[in-house]
Amino acid sequence: MQLELLKSFRFITDEKQLQEVKSLLNFYFREKLDQAITRAESDKNYTASVYQKWLEATDK
Secondary structure, three states: OHHHHHHHHOOOOOHHHHHHHHHHHHHHHHHHHHHHHHHHHHHHOOOHHHHHHHHHHHHO
16 A cells, blocks of 8 residues: 555645645544444443543542
8 A cells, every 4th residue: 555655645736635644644543543442432431421531530
């Protein structure tokens, strides 16, 4: 995948295009991360109250 991305970068001719590619990659990986978090929360039955307990434990 990295090699294919590097090959694609040779077609980028200006800073605007580079920023667009970065934005697309960020969006893609952010979506993948959100999906993984949602799946983990569901599998482990994490709720807002679980997160709140963790936050309270770190405040002590």
